[in-house]
Amino acid sequence: MLVLTSIVFFASGVIIGSCNLFEFENKIEPVQDFNINNFKLSFSNILRNNLHVLLLLIGGSFFAGVPTFFGLLINGIPLGIIIRLGRVALFLTLPHSILEIPAIITAGAAGFKIPYEIIRYLVGRKEQVLTREDVKEYLTLALISVVLIVIAAWIEANVTLKIAEHFLSK
Known part of the structure; x- marks a missing residue:
């Protein structure tokens, strides 16, 4: 139940990102203009960023799940934008996303766990x-x-970035 709830909120963010509701493409440079050398994406930087996301999602449990809800929604939007950008962008994010997305959804389930149990208690279940x-x-x-x-961050730093460097340098 909690995992399904997380999937629904994350997927809602994906839909928002893919529908161009906020005209994201005016704010995003095309993938072809992406220069991998402009970014300092190390394992530690990627991991730190991703752990901040997990902390928001998991810690949302202590704030009635509200930060978890918004965190899932907001973290789904970039995937929707990537889907909208096309196959190249999707291909470049695929290696680490295979584990990163389940990590986000699982953290969301954790973030909903305590509020869910409190509600069950309050309604007498x-x-x-x-x-x-x-x-x-x-x-x-x-x-x-x-x-x-942690595994997804390692893959992003050591596999995804290498693929991007190779693919985008052509």
């Missing part, structure tokens, strides 16, 4: 606000998302 099992599931989801994001 459970006797205790948070059980040991609830906390264990929350921490498991958080840990899975962190492991996935």
Whole structure:
């Protein structure tokens, strides 16, 4: 249920990005003009950025899931833009996205876990606000998302960027 909720909100962001609702393409240079040498994308920089995203999503659990909702929506938008830009952009993000997207969705599920359990308690569907099992599931989801994001950041820094350098230098 929580994973499905995360998928729906993330997918909503993808749809917003792909529908050009805010005319993103006027603000984005074409992929052909992209110069990989202008960017200092190291494993540590990529990982730090991605961990900030996960912290927002997972930590949203302590703020009724509101930051999690907006975080999923906002993080889906770039994928929608990439889809709109076409196959080249999608191809260049594919290697690390295979793990990054599930990490974001899993972190979103963690971010919804505590509010979900509180709501269940308030409507009388459970006797205790948070059980040991609830906390264990929350921490498991958080840990899975962190492991996935670390691997995705390594792939982005060491595989995706190499592919982009090779492909875009032609």
